[in-house]
Amino acid sequence: MKVLDRKVLRDAWALRGQVLTIALLVGAGVAVLVMSVSSFLSLRAAQRAFYAESRFADVFAEVKRTPRALLARIAEIPGVALAEARVGGEARIDWPGAEVPVAGRVLSLPAGGGQPELNRLRLLAGRLPEPTRHDEAVIHAAFAEAWGVRPGDEIAAVLNGRRERFRIAGIAHSPEFVFTSRPGNPLPDDRGFVVLWLGEEAAARAFDMRGAFNELALTLAPGGSEAAVVAELDLLLRPWGGRGAHGRRDQPSHRFLEDELAEQRTLAVTVPLVFFGIAAFLLNVVLGRMVEAQREQVAALKALGYPSFPIAAHYAKFVAVICLLGSALGIAAGAWMGAGMLGNYRPFFRFPEMPYLLPAWLPLLGAAASFAVALLGVLAALLRILRLPAAEGLRPPRPASFGGAGLGAWGRRVGARAKIPLRGLLGRPLRTALTVLGIALAVPMVVLGLFWWDAMDSMVELQFDRIERGDAFVALTDPRPSRAVREMARLPGVLAAEGQRIVPVRLRAAQRSRLLAVTGLPEDAELRVPRDAALRPVPIPPQGLALSRRLAERLGVREGDMVQVEVLEGARRVHDLPVAALVEDIIGFSALMEIGALNRLMREDDLVSHVALRVDPAAAQALWALLAERPRVAATSVKAVWLRVFDEVIAGLVLTSAVTLTGFGVIIAVGVVYNSARVALQERGWEMASLRVLGFTRQEVARILLAELAVAALVAVPLGLVLARWIVGLILGARDNESFDVPPAISAATFATAALVVLGAAFASAVAVRRRIDRLDLVAALKARD
């Protein structure tokens, strides 16, 4: 080993505190990269594998009722590779133990038995139903896991008003239900929603579909155009009550999964970039100062005749040691966090397998990126000292000019002791600014970690206290005259009932279109109060539509523009309606109309399809049981239950990110403060030892040395809070998720916690350096000028 290489290792050991804190900074960047990229790739791989294995369809369509014979014509549409028909419908499940009736979806399996051609099931246990048995079903794994259902168990379901019992033959995953939730819910509700697959005979009998079908799935031939196939399908199915064909984009499970993947991809690119950017900056500050402090050693090496290159290589190796350590820590932490993050997805996404994948190039990329960033960090400082003539380097750096004798009016008021840190701060404004900015950058990390709690709170508050004010939402089996609302209002425990009409439509504006439902609300609705951005109630316009602001953005329309509304139910007319108002929605999109106007559009009487209820909490349980018995009630969703699910599902996700990012915030604060203090001590240890000799106590000397950093930290924290608000806005702006809109609400408690965490980390670093001040060698101060 060359002598200089031995110096690398000895320096690294001698400066181990600094080496470790810098390595942790590097490691944080690598960890974020490894974590976010690997969890994204793992999720993507699980999706690809499952979609391929199960032959997930490309296009889907629902129709009221079509003769089987039409399938042959559909299969002939140019661009269609394979088309498969089935029977599907809603069910209400009577599940003992469920406090609220369970909503169910029923789908048929092929008549001859065996797997369907498309959207095949992956059986986890048991088998498919015998084609001859009408009382067997396969149940979706999410519900089975949530309730501990096993093959052989029984389940009772109300199909089309008839109660039937099924024996569970098998438990399965399906590519159509990777993400499962009650229709309209943005979060999984494994205990409250179930999918059952029946033999075709059983399903056709239950939904009165013998010789007919009402759902269609197909794959596109290579080169087949989705848009063309969808248009052709709509044309073919229209006479039969087609509800609009659509591609995977409008398939609920797929859309939610894609949303999440898109968000993950954005984060996997932006967050590591931001992190490496911050790390590069911090390394520049910290490593640069460390190398600067070795200027005399560099000068001595040059004076001894070492050319510049081996000296530069020497420092590059020193950086490499730090990066190797940091990368090793970062890769290990990143893989661990990535696997943990993937684990957080399990309740959301039901894949038969979701292995954690860490491709070999990823750690290498992380290590290489960290080395590049760190080298960049030292480059400037190294070039500066290499350019210095050896003789000058051997002299201590010229004392900085301190800008005249006084500090203006201040100078007379503060003592000499306070002037040392003051001049230190003001005499090197650039260094001070970098230190302040470095510490400030720790604050947004912590805020980003904690902020999600605030966001979730304000989401829930906005959506469920301000907008959806009912306690329960009842779906009727089919639209009923509005007296159904009055009947429901008379049920025991119901305090108020409000009818809504929900109609599936396709909205079109220029080239953009969107499948969704229009909700008709009474003019004076109190259980659903649309609001504008300032949270003021928006009156339901008597004519035209009120759209979610985010939906309007997607459709590219503004208030006053016209949109085409293709009704996908009943007489299926097409209308042009103005956008009369914009409203805020946090979860999902909504398109609202006055209920009378909607019914007139449908050329129907005064009908309602859903009822929102306000319920007396004391009578709630009895009411749910009562509703479950009513024949016209298809499903009841209860806000309190939903919110509990929300809390359970979100809490884990948020906790992970809070802990991780807070940890990074601490690493940054410690990295900057500890290293700044160590460099200050290295540069000024002699001065401080002299003060000790002159009779200053350890505490007084520590105060003089650390006051600069204390001031820097105190300035940095408010700056960091401002930065945090800005960065949160930036990251939320980059999000592109239809399921949720995250409000940029940061609570005072979050700001306060972030400030305290960063100040605490700074304080702890100062305490660590303080120990070294206590051990200053006083005798050395009298002697050689180090």
Next chain:
Amino acid sequence: MAADAARPAGDPEPTGATPVFVARGLCKSYGSGDATVHALRDLDLDIMPGEFVVLLGPSGSGKSTLLNILGGLDAPSAGRAAWRDHELSGADEAALTAYRRDHVGFVFQFYNLIPSLTARENVELVAEIARDPMRPEEALALVGLSHRLDHFPGQLSGGEQQRVAVARAIVKRPDALLCDEPTGALDVETGKIVLSAIARANRDVGATTVVITHNAAIAGMADRVLRMGGGRIVSIEANPRRRPPEDLVW
């Protein structure tokens, strides 16, 4: 006779006054086993109030170690050292800090000024923690630097910086002024100016002064000259008359 026999080597002619510094059987060794270095060996010394003592000797003779122990910077391995009624041997860190703060003024070979403070502020820094300091301007006037009050160390010559250091040492009206090679980094003429400042401080403030040097020419300005070698005091000369630094030749 008995009293004479017990008289320590460094003791001046008996004058009836009580010594301010007392050292008895002072030993200081570093390291252990074969590598042990004995910096001081069984050294006895008394220094009288207001006395100006020069410690002469080659490198490694133990003079810095002795000064460090007298200044409360280092602890002896054996024996005792005391300042008036303050035991210096065995005192804890806080007591030694208080002793330095209240009684001792230090002048270093390399001045050790705070670069971000002006001459006045460097002196003020010590005045702030002293019990009964003179005004910083007064201390700087004593060393002839009234015209350089608001200059930073970087703007001062070596001799000027060392005079600021002397002013800083005397501003607290110290009982003892300890100087370690105060002219070591200076040329002859500048060195003389600094030594005059030290002599004046010794006279005007009445501080007992110990100056370390390896420059024998400085010996002329002392009351007593202690020559050190091998960790012991090898000879003592008392000058009948102190010569002003301006008259020194080296």
